[in-house]
Amino acid sequence: MRRAYRPAGLSAAQQYNILRTANSFGGRGRLSRSSLVWFYSARPSAISRLYTMELKFQQGEFPQVIVRTPDLNALAGGKDLPHVYAQEPPRLCLFLPWTGEWNPQRTLVETMLPWSVLWLYYFEAWLRSGEWTGGGMHPPASPAREKSWQSMAAG
């Protein structure tokens, strides 16, 4: 019997449809042929600031979340932001690549969106105490591995 064709994961259109219909974060976005962007806002808790994020997804690549407002670097007062791929604009490190935490069968709504809010919770705690208490991993320091990590993270 011939194996049925199994897609590599959810398409941008499918992800977009879920974002529009089954998304307790709200927001709005744009769908292109194989990619999407989604803008949404969240507070990590009721006493927190309201943050606005941009989620980018390109089929076959890792999704990305960038915090657009407020200016996290201004809030950090010159300190380097923890657990980001890029300082400006801040692109959040939300999962360990190639471990299945993120995989293309997962919806963005159940992964990237809540993870970004969790990141923001630890960010405010970091602003308060100077300590990142959300755990995580840092990329290896050797230049060769660093390079591969960057290209990997860039998708």
Added chain:
Amino acid sequence: MLPTLELAAKRKAQLYGYLEAIGQRLDLTETQYERARTSYEAVGTWLMESESQYLQDGSVSPHGSIRIQTANRPFARSEFDVDLLDVLPGISESSSPAAVKALVGDRLKENDRYRKILVEKNRCWQLQYENEFHLDVTPAILNPRCGNGGLLVPDKTLRVWKPTHPIAFADKFEARARLQPRYRIVKFAEARADMEGLPERQQFKGPLKRGVQLCKRHRDIRYANKDSSLAPISIIVTTLLGWSYEECVRSREYDHDLDVLMEAVRGMPNFIQVMYVAGQKIYVIPNETTAGENFAEKWNEDPRRAQAFYDWHENLVETLEEFVRAEGEDEVSVRLSEAFGGSVVEPVFAEVNRAVNAARAARTLGILGGAGLSTSVRAAPVRGNTFYGR
């Protein structure tokens, strides 16, 4: 509820939750209470077992903040104060206050243990239990001119008796603390703080008692590096907040206990009575339960004390208003630390952080969409993730 209303309710519940958690850390522990009680009962028994008939007829009772549960763990020193009255009904006003004070002191000195830790103060005797508490024993007699069972205690010169009534004062305060605020929307006022690690509403002490503790702590922080002889005394803070709280609760409806507390604190100076006698400004904050006791007596000797109260109060209100407006855990904690000191505020936030991490590890940490972390059953548990990157 509308989403914006729900957010406002959750925000107030969370802010109030921090205040309550700070207050709980200011509370004396059960053990501290228990040890203080054991000690003052022993002192009471020792006094009553005296050969003096006057002391045998006496009875010892606690008053002050210990009695009304507004005592704080001390800031910047290790002992807290326990105030005891030894009421001696057999002694009349014609006796010299100095002699009555000596009668109590002599009896305490007959005990080897007490003699070693006994220190004489202006109007009372202090037993200094090192690293635990200071037990002030003040002799009191009945005030024949007070129809409300009032007392007389030595004044600081030990030449005359002055009226007081700490027990009726405490009862009146307790009655005020039991007054329940009326809420515009009960569901709003009783919304839970949607955050792990904050105290539950049924453990709350009530805005008046907590408010007194927080005010006193703010005063201690503000006077940590200043001449504390001018600092507003606890009985004034307690009295004014009690009156202001009653006025708020009786005359208006509120969204939340946070608003009740804020307005009661704001209103405190309205209850200071100011009058002019022969061109001189006189401040009166009476003990309403007996005639002739003015808690603001010393303000009239040194007007800097009155000014110190107004300055302290202005700073307290400003700091609390900034706290209520603050956005971001970091901002909120900065305001609270300014008001109450980092040593009591930081552990509160660290505890919340630990509780969030425990829930995350147990996969019970919920996220309610854009409203963030949530303990509600409506919130979807967050999938496991690892924050990567530098």
